[in-house]
Amino acid sequence: MKEIFEWNRLFFNGLPENFILEVIFRSTVMFLILLLTLKLAGKRGVKQLSVFETVIIIALGSAAGDPMFYEDVGIIPAATVFLVIISLYRSVTWLTGKSKKFEEFIEGKTECFIQEGKFSISTFKKESLAQDEFFSELRIKSIEHLGQVKNAFIETSGEISVFYYPDQEVKYGLPILPSLFLKKNKTIPINGVFACAFCGHTEKQKAGTAKCNVCSKEEWVEAIKTIRTT
Incomplete structure (x- = not known):
């Protein structure tokens, strides 16, 4: 022993x-x-x-x-x-x-994740990148909401490439700051512009409940429209 x-x-x-x-x-x-x-x-x-x-x-x-x-x-x-x-x-x-x-086959290919300020659902389902992880990548680039982003791609290296709207073209978008995103709810509290918490689609909504016209999900977050500050 x-x-x-x-x-x-x-x-x-x-x-x-x-x-x-x-x-x-x-x-x-x-x-x-x-x-x-x-x-x-x-x-x-x-x-x-x-x-x-x-x-x-x-x-x-x-x-x-x-x-x-x-x-x-x-x-x-x-x-x-x-x-x-x-x-x-x-x-x-x-x-x-x-x-x-x-x-x-070996390297993979570049995929578009955000198109015209909202998620490309078909691409997002194919990739293993979680929504929270993707939001984190965007926040590192000083992005507050998806309305600031024209297109975002995941490269074969795993890095995220982002193309922004000019300030004058920024639209309402899904907020990705935790303090705002975590307020998502199935009940829309007031009339206004809201973003689908799943796909980022934005539209005017009345107080109550609603289904997203793009992905049919029911959770909403009040959309914001701020320009990027660098």
Whole structure:
């Protein structure tokens, strides 16, 4: 039965102390191999990462890490893994340049989330991005309501691109500030312009209840019409 806090086992796992020198050598070699691999991958491989490129980085990290300190993992097999991964990476990037369908399969495609100040429902249902998460992305860009946004896209990198209405064209829109959005209710308290809490469609409503003409949902938020301040 092993005792707890066996210092030699805890710090060296039963290996001789001079194994540290081998760890230093292994780490240096794998660092250089990793650096060379990313260099060969090109600038595109170290910018905003796609799903495929993320897989590549994870695979490289695993192949690089184990030989650094596991005595039973050799450097040559790990280097072979690097060669295979970089060959696959080069092959896939070549194919994405040759085939648009293959590129969309690997990289995905840009999707429009907001069109003319309201959600594109068909696109939003296909993506896993939650409404709260999307609102957070917009608030980071100093957006208060959807009426300020002409179009918004989710790029293949996962980033959000936003195109704004000019100040003179800003319309009533669904507020995305928590203090206002959380006032959504199925009961419309007064006559005025209200926005559907689900899709952002705005229209004049009378006090009472109503269904959205676009998505048939029944929760509403009083719409606001303010210009962006940067």
